[in-house]
Amino acid sequence: MIGGEPIDPEVFIPSRPIVDAGEAVAGESPLRLTIAVFTQNRLAVLGLFVVIFFALFCFLGPVFYHTNQVLTNLGIEDQGPSLRHLLGTDDVGYDILGRLMVGGQTTLVVGLVVALLATSFGVVWGAIAGFTGGIVDTVLMRTVDAMLAIPTLFLLLFLASIFTPSEPLLIVVIASVAWLVPSRLVRAESLSLRTRQFVEASQEQGAGPVHIIARHIIPNVFGTVAVNATFQVADAILAVTSLSFLGLGIPPPAANWGSMLSNGVNYVYSGYWWQIWPAGLCIVVVVVAFNFIGDGLRDAFEVRLQQR
Amino acid sequence: MRAFLIRRTIQAIVVLFGVSVIVFILLHLLPGGPAKAVLGIRANKAQIHAFNVRYGLLKPLPVQYLDWLNQLVHLNLGFSYKQNQSVDSLLAENIPRTLILVGVSTVLALMVAIPAGIYQAVRRNKPEDYTLTGMSFLFYSMPTFFLGTILIIIFSQTLPLLPSTGPTAALPMIDQIPNLVLPILTLTLVTIALFSRYMRSSILENLVQDYVRTATSKGVSRRVILFRHVLPNAILPIITLVGLSLPGILSGALITEALFNYPGMGLLFWNAAITDDFPVMLGTTIVVGAAVVAGSLLADVLYAVFDPRVRYS
Numbered sequence: 001m002i003g004g005e006p007i008d009p010e011v012f013i014p015s016r017p018i019v020d021a022g023e024a025v026a027g028e029s030p031l032r033l034t035i036a037v038f039t040q041n042r043l044a045v046l047g048l049f050v051v052i053f054f055a056l057f058c059f060l061g062p063v064f065y066h067t068n069q070v071l072t073n074l075g076i077e078d079q080g081p082s083l084r085h086l087l088g089t090d091d092v093g094y095d096i097l098g099r100l101m102v103g104g105q106t107t108l109v110v111g112l113v114v115a116l117l118a119t120s121f122g123v124v125w126g127a128i129a130g131f132t133g134g135i136v137d138t139v140l141m142r143t144v145d146a147m148l149a150i151p152t153l154f155l156l157l158f159l160a161s162i163f164t165p166s167e168p169l170l171i172v173v174i175a176s177v178a179w180l181v182p183s184r185l186v187r188a189e190s191l192s193l194r195t196r197q198f199v200e201a202s203q204e205q206g207a208g209p210v211h212i213i214a215r216h217i218i219p220n221v222f223g224t225v226a227v228n229a230t231f232q233v234a235d236a237i238l239a240v241t242s243l244s245f246l247g248l249g250i251p252p253p254a255a256n257w258g259s260m261l262s263n264g265v266n267y268v269y270s271g272y273w274w275q276i277w278p279a280g281l282c283i284v285v286v287v288v289a290f291n292f293i294g295d296g297l298r299d300a301f302e303v304r305l306q307q308r
Numbered sequence: 309m310r311a312f313l314i315r316r317t318i319q320a321i322v323v324l325f326g327v328s329v330i331v332f333i334l335l336h337l338l339p340g341g342p343a344k345a346v347l348g349i350r351a352n353k354a355q356i357h358a359f360n361v362r363y364g365l366l367k368p369l370p371v372q373y374l375d376w377l378n379q380l381v382h383l384n385l386g387f388s389y390k391q392n393q394s395v396d397s398l399l400a401e402n403i404p405r406t407l408i409l410v411g412v413s414t415v416l417a418l419m420v421a422i423p424a425g426i427y428q429a430v431r432r433n434k435p436e437d438y439t440l441t442g443m444s445f446l447f448y449s450m451p452t453f454f455l456g457t458i459l460i461i462i463f464s465q466t467l468p469l470l471p472s473t474g475p476t477a478a479l480p481m482i483d484q485i486p487n488l489v490l491p492i493l494t495l496t497l498v499t500i501a502l503f504s505r506y507m508r509s510s511i512l513e514n515l516v517q518d519y520v521r522t523a524t525s526k527g528v529s530r531r532v533i534l535f536r537h538v539l540p541n542a543i544l545p546i547i548t549l550v551g552l553s554l555p556g557i558l559s560g561a562l563i564t565e566a567l568f569n570y571p572g573m574g575l576l577f578w579n580a581a582i583t584d585d586f587p588v589m590l591g592t593t594i595v596v597g598a599a600v601v602a603g604s605l606l607a608d609v610l611y612a613v614f615d616p617r618v619r620y621s
Contacts, residue, residue: 142319146326149600153559154577154593161581161589162337234449241451242563246578258451265457269465280454287449 037300044296050289054282058104067098070253078267081274088274090263094255096274100282103255108286110171110240110256115232117175122182123225127217129183130190131209141187144180152177153242160248167250174239182228189221223301230294234287241283257283312612320605327597328380332373335590385591390583395591398576401477403595406572408481410561412492414550417499422546424500425507426534429515432508441508447501452563456494463490474570491568498560502553503546510549511542544615551607554600 038044065086073093081088087096129140147155159173193199193216202212241258243249249259257279264275351359360366364375379385385395428437447455464472474491475484514520515538523533562574569575573592580588 142322142326145323146330146597148555149323149327149597149604150330150593151555151558151562151596151600153562154596157562157578157581158334158589158593161584162334238449238451242453245451245453245563246566247582261451261454265453268457268461276457280451283451283454284446284449288445291445291449 034300038296041296041299043292044299047289047292047296050285051293054104054286054289055108058101058108061101062098065098065101067095069094069099069102069255072253078270078272078275080272087278088272090260090275091267091272092252096260096278099255099260100257100278103257103260103279104282106167106250106254106256107237107240107258107283110167110174111233111236111290113171114175114178114236114239115229117171118178118232118236119182119225119229121175122179123186123218123221125179126183126186126188127190127213127221130187131194131213131217133191133194137187141184144183147177148180152239156239156243157246157248160243165243165248165250167254170240170243170250174236174243178232178236178239182225182232185224185228186221189224190217193217193220223297227294227298227301230290230297234290234294237283237287237290309612313609316605316608316612320601324598324601327601328377328594329373331590331593331597332376334593335376335586336369380594385594386587388580388585388588390580390585391588395587398588399573399591399595402571402573402576405477405481405570406561406565406574408488409491409495409564409570409572410557413495413499413561414557416492416496417503418546418550420496421500421503421507422543424504425511426539426542428508429511430534432512437508440504444501444504447497448505452494452498452560453567455497456490456564456567459490459494472568474565474568477571491564491570494567495557495560495564498564499553499557502556502560503549506549507546510545511538514538514542517541544611547607547610547614551604554603558596558600 073089075093076085076089077091077093079085079089085095085097087100090096090099125140125144129137155177156173159176160170163169163173165173190213199212199216202216207215237257240249240256241261244256244258245262245265249262250256252259260279261276261283264272264279267275364372367375383396385399387394388398391398424440428440431437460472463470470489471487472490473487475481475487481488519537520533523537524530558574561572562578564570565572565574566578573596577589577592579585580592
């Protein structure tokens with residue numbers, strides 16, 4: 001089992017009755033079990049397919065559907081859906097369907113990279129705080145508390161107004177407030193992991209704290225972290241959208257779904273529905289998909305924990 | 309109880325100091341320093357130097373921090389050169405209006421989310437449960453301004469029932485109730501979605517407790533169990549939930565105010581962010597951070613009042 005907990009074969013009592021060789025519950029690897037529970041959750045699998053579909057749509061789509069997303073063309077602005085422009089054009093003449101593809105690339109990449117950065121940093125911070133304990137823990141976690149006290153959007157707006165946004169800078173800005181939640185989760189888990197026997201054993205063998213944190217604590221918080229990372233992607237996409245609406249996203253001609261939606265919302269009275277609904281639906285569908293995946297992962301990892 | 313109160317209050321004060329340090333760091337992240345931010349980018353060296361001397365910006369950072377803390381304690385939050393008003397007077401004007409928006413929305417959200425959570429827990433895994441969970445998922449995944457725009461389309465365009473802009477600052481709020489409906493409705497829906505994530509599981513956790521089994525086996529009716537036993541116990545985590553959700557609700561309020569042009573603290577902050585009005589931004593951040601710390605302290609204390617187990621941990 002994960003964590004290297006020694007099992008004495010003579011006293012091992014399986015937690016569930018072993019039905020037959022075909023079921024092989026007692027010997028099943030945790031990874032297989034997790035995947036099995038995940039695939040049983042239809043919503044989670046649906047979410048996964050949706051994400052894969054959008055990834056293909058955004059990255060492979062432009063190969064088949066060529067549009068110019070850099071040069072504006074004011075002659076064809078605000079046109080409804082037609083054979084030439086399947087979803088119409090926006091207020092400066094960009095083709096909307098093509099812009100959805102290119103914008104989706106930015107949106108998805110920003111979401112994933114933010115989740116990766118925020119999770120990595122938060123995990124290390126939380127693991128050090130939880131495992132070391134004492135004054136280090138207090139200082140590290142009070143810092144987290146202080147940053148959490150300021151509402152995310154206020155901090156984001158502040159940072160975005162100081163630093164003119166570009167895609168990498170936006171990623172850094174959002175990640176710098178997103179790491180707080182994983183750090184709290186990991187700290188709580190490391191506090192309980194610290195008391196486990198395999199950690200004690202490792203310490204008695206002379207392992208230093210760096211080794212224990214890196215090789216024992218962090219791999220064991222993987223479940224919680226993976227679930228949280230999925231929700232981070234969803235939250236990051238919503239954050240980019242909100243920032244774009246408030247005028248502090250990435251400036252054109254760079255596209256992302258958030259700026260497309262907030263742009264379109266300006267024309268709600270003109271009835272240009274194609275500038276609003278496609279981008280809005282893309283955002284909602286992808287965010288819901290990531291939320292489904294996160295919920296599915298959470299159930300899958302919980303079952304595995306119960307098996308221990 | 310007293311030990312718990314003292315411990316918790318000290319923790320809150322430490323966090324409050326942390327908030328002030330963070331805002332101080334933000335102040336010094338400003339490009340070109342506070343001098344350029346206030347005087348403008350064309351300020352020459354002599355003007356910048358005079359400004360720095362006047363505002364003590366040449367002293368070592370820890371000294372500056374203490375000076376600034378001193379100002380804060382005396383409620384001097386600075387002066388907005390862009391709006392030609394002191395920051396505290398700006399905040400004093402706008403905070404009450406945001407309080408109306410946030411207060412009414414939170415109360416309405418609780419009035420909807422708690423019964424919905426109970427209904428979902430009682431009918432768990434049935435179609436009603438899935439429908440409500442699905443709806444809250446949907447609202448949770450929508451950008452707030454998108455939800456607000458949809459409401460505008462429904463209630464201002466398709467059925468011209470309500471105005472699409474928020475109230476103006478010139479008239480008292482009480483005379484502009486139609487203008488208040490859509491902003492409050494938007495924030496309420498967003499807050500319901502925020503609460504519903506944990507409401508159902510919190511009530512569900514209580515339904516499977518032993519004391520419910522005991523009461524059922526004694527023959528107590530389902531309704532009495534629900535309202536006399538489960539509900540009081542389930543309300544407790546909701547107090548904590550509201551305390552924890554405060555930053556989220558304030559962020560939602562910011563977007564709602566920006567969308568509807570609602571003259572509150574969020575709109576003030578947003579305008580300041582767009583126009584680089586840093587004194588206002590810093591002052592608002594400090595006030596909001598302090599409000600959140602106070603709110604979660606209050607929530608924890610209330611929880612300890614109602615749940616004695618917490619005080620002795």
